Amino acid sequence: MMSIKMKSGVLKRMRNLLKSSLFWILILSLAVLTACTNSDSNTNDEKSNEDKPGTDETAGKVSIEFWHAMSGTGQESLDAIVEGFNESQDKYEVKAEFQGTYEESLTKLRSVGGTKDAPAITQVFEVGTKYMIDSGYIEPVQSFIDKDNFDLSTLEQNILNYYKVDGELYSMPFNSSTPVMIYNKTAFEKAGLDPEKAPETFSEVIATAEKLKTDDMFGFSMLTYGWFFEQLVATQGGLYVNEDNGRSGDATEALFNGPEGLNVFNFLDTMNKAGTFGNFGTNWDDIRAAFASQKVAMYMDSSAGVAGAIANAPFDVGVAYIPYADEVQRNGVVIGGASLWMSKGIAENEQEAAWEFMKYMTTPEVQAKWHLDTGYFAINPKAYDEENVKEKWAEFPQFKVTVEQLQDTVPGIATQGALISVFPESRQQIVTALEDLYQGADPQEVLDQAAEGTNRAMEIANKTKK
Amino acid sequence: MNTHVKPGIWRRTGNARTAFLYLLPSVILFSVFVFYPMFRTIYLSFFLTNQNGEAALHVGFENFAYLLESSAFLNSMKATVLFVLYTVPIGIIIALFFALLANEKLKGIGFFRTVYSSTMGISVAASSVIWLFLFHPSVGVFNRVLSVLNFPQIQWLLDPEWALISVSISTIWMNTGFSFLILLGGLQNIDEHLYESSRIDGAGYFYRLRRITIPMLSPTLFFIITISLINAFQSFGQIDILTKGGPSQSTNLIVYSIYREAFINYQFGTASAQAVILFIIILIVTILQFKFGERKVHYQ
Incomplete structure (x- = not known):
């Protein structure tokens, strides 16, 4: 009897202990739970001000x-x-x-x-x-x-x-x-071209790329990134989406698969088929490394990449305006x-x-x-x-080109840039279209697919808008 | 003490209640971190979400219908299956080969054991960056070696034909360390006496491998196959760093596609639908594996 009593006493105590520790675990988990739900709710006004600046x-x-x-x-x-x-x-x-x-x-x-x-x-x-x-x-x-x-x-x-x-x-x-076209002046000289005169239109770029192409070097390249495509469309005065590029209302339809977009895809396709276009993928560092190691003579970069290109290249670097289609006026760039x-x-x-x-x-x-x-x-x-800017410009006149290109831009709906909430998704569609193009797909077909994807994304965004 | 009254329900369920209390911590943790997100995912998969990621429009099975018709998603499924087929069998065979080598009792074998398992110590991100340099189109080591040997250059990560293979190669390299370690542990657990007696009977190396090592290792092999399969289905880091799903969607595995849909496109509805489909696929594969694979497993 005694031993049983003792046992049950021990059990009781153990159970009490268990209960209390469980109680604490429960409290702890609840705390975790509330912390989790708190962070996704937007009505978190009562949170104390201690841990946040103010x-x-x-x-x-x-x-x-x-x-x-x-x-x-x-x-x-x-x-x-x-x-x-x-x-x-x-x-x-x-x-x-x-x-x-x-x-x-x-x-x-x-x-x-x-x-x-x-x-x-x-x-x-x-x-x-x-x-x-x-x-x-x-x-x-x-x-x-x-x-x-x-x-x-x-x-x-x-x-x-x-x-x-x-x-x-x-x-x-x-x-x-803004985007610019950066080129290798030394390679221009070697190919018998004027290093001070960069090609301006699509057909000039195609012809120049042909001349620059050697066994080790491609003529032209562009990062597989939607931004550059947007720019090449805008400089022709083309719109990306309807509703005045989404600025007079919510855009519902992509327009980049129109003639301007097709010009850009044909431009890239021509060089790709001629073997003068180098595809260096979707990574900024890769295409910059390719330029610095003389694998490509001309490429499109951001104006923010000019300083790096000049510093890394063991040759003379030129900076030019982005090319435009032959049959249109140059409109300039979107910020x-x-x-x-x-x-x-x-x-x-x-x-x-x-x-x-x-x-x-x-x-x-x-x-x-x-x-x-x-x-x-x-x-x-x-x-x-400012004095320090003037000094730097005197040393590197290439910087000036980027500013001039921006200031020469014709203000308009096209160069104002498109306004859509699903831009990241649309850019992804363009990347896929470009990659398919480089694999030999039909330019109009891949553009239409990208437009369709963008349309669906815009439709969902408009449908679910508050 | 000797009462014959039938114990009440409270008393009869005493064991169950104690068991439940013991389970409670893990039940709570699982609920918070596994079950709640899972049910939330299933819930979201029936909605279109607005720009803030909140469920906005109930669409029923429309997300699923869209996905099953979408060529991009079918392509993702295909790429995922190919990726699993490329990485799992080869990775395990290589790990098994190394484990057998490292299981020999030689001087300095500890050094090789460390080397073979060392890839386990490198994070996916760090090793992906290393592979990124190796695969680099213009300054990468592989293309340098190819050009020295006068072979044509390969666009490792830029050619859709090659990209998935390149990612698979780096994944195999990353996973070998872990598989190696588990398999070596399994090998070390095999009773030495079995080998001794078979040697006395005059069995050769390959006979012993086939009749003793593999059967005795089968629980470990089964474990590592299951884990590798699930891991392969869920690969993300190397894709994000090496290819971002490109070129031409050739490496857009389902998990990466989910990430892109959710955190770049902010479409939590379709992303959740993809996640549910992935869950079902992994569930089916694991069930099949337990049903058919486990029969061949020999438990001691």
Whole structure:
């Protein structure tokens, strides 16, 4: 009897212990569970302010977060600019945080957008513009421009054109680039061509590529990336989608499979079939390495890649405007890159801090530094009058070409750039179309497939829009 | 003590309740991290999502119907099956070969055991970057070697005919270390006496391999085949870094296609539908494997 009693006592105690530890496990799991659900809900207003920046009582400074997607030299330069801002005044403090690629940081923003936890400023790529406007997460910078009587005419008009929607500026342009054609001057000389005169039209490029082609070197190449295709369509005055490139309403139909798009595909197809086109894939580094190691004589790059191309090439590098179809006028280029967006739903003084920082970013000194460090455009043209920029331009006149190409651009719907929320998907369709083209598929057929895919994506986006 | 009253339901289920309490921690963790996401995925697969990834429009089985008709998705399925066929058998045969070599008792065999299993210590991302350099079209080692030997250059990752093979080669390399380690462990567990007695009976090396080693290793082999199959179906990192699904969709395996649909195109509905289909495929393959493969497994 005794032993049984003892046993049951032990059992009881054990059960109590078990119960209590289970109780704790339960509490813990519940905590985990609520934490998980909290992070995806957007109505998370009651969360305490301790772990997030805001008004810092002790220092009396307003501290805000700035999410960006700049790595490498861009990040170094950006960190230096942010530090400069923090030291220039004592009211605000900006914390720059690298959040991965443009796609990655946008994905992260989606989980906190519109709440107090959202960063005050986020850098979003140009094709995310429509998505950001539709998202409802953001405060248009236009409201601060109006309040502050900020003079927009000091900024580059061609860049503003892209980001202005219905005459309103939603985000502050920041890092902007355009495509250029970069070529190997030494190879031009060897082939008996004038290295100062780059081919301008599609047929000239085709003929030049033919002459430049050797056993080790292709004549022309283009990164398999939708952006370049968009640009080659726009420079012919072609539209990407209907509804005035999506600027007068929600686009419903892709137009890039029209004659302008077909011109581009035929242009690439001709060279590919003649064996003068080198396919170096979808990776920026690969095509740049191919150019530097003289595997290709002419290629399309971003203006932000000019500095690297000059530095890495053991030969003379030329920079030219992007080619256009023979039968049309050159329209110029569409701005690429990214802009800075201000969050909605954060404290007012944080928005003010964000606005002050944005204004600081547009000053000529900052823009001159940014332009020289990275090769992105200065969004404030006065930056080009800065002494250090003039010096660099004298040394590398190639930089000037990129700016001139932008300033020569004819303003219009085509060069304003398309505005659709499903751009990443559409670009993917173009990549597939290009890859199929290089495998010998029919240009019109692959373009039509890409257009069909884009149409479906736009249809879903319009159907599910709030 | 000696009461003959029938114990109440509370008392009769005592064991079950205790068992449940013991299971509770894992039940909760699984629910949070496995079951909830799974049911959420199934739920989302019947919807079209808006730009914020919230379910917006109920479409029933439309996502599935669209996928089964879409040539891109069928191509993804085909690429996935090919990828599994390329990587799993070859990877296991190579790992088995190395494991048999490394199981010999020789001086300094520890060094080789370390080397053969070393790929396990490298992350998928790091090794993919290494392979990216090896495959590089203009400065890569492979093309350099080919040109020295006067062979035509191969566009490893850019030619749709080659890209899947190239990715498979790097995947085999990455997975060999793990398979090797598991198989070597299995080999070490085989009772030495079996070999001794067979040697006394005059059995040759290959006879012993066929009649002792493989049957005794079969539980381990079965385990590694199952794990490798599931891993191969779920390969993602190397695709993302080496090819991003290209060229011409030739390496757009289902998991990568799900990622792209969800996190680049923000179409969580179709992405979830793909995930459900992948789940069903893996389920069927695993069931088939247990049904037919396990018969050949010899448990001690």
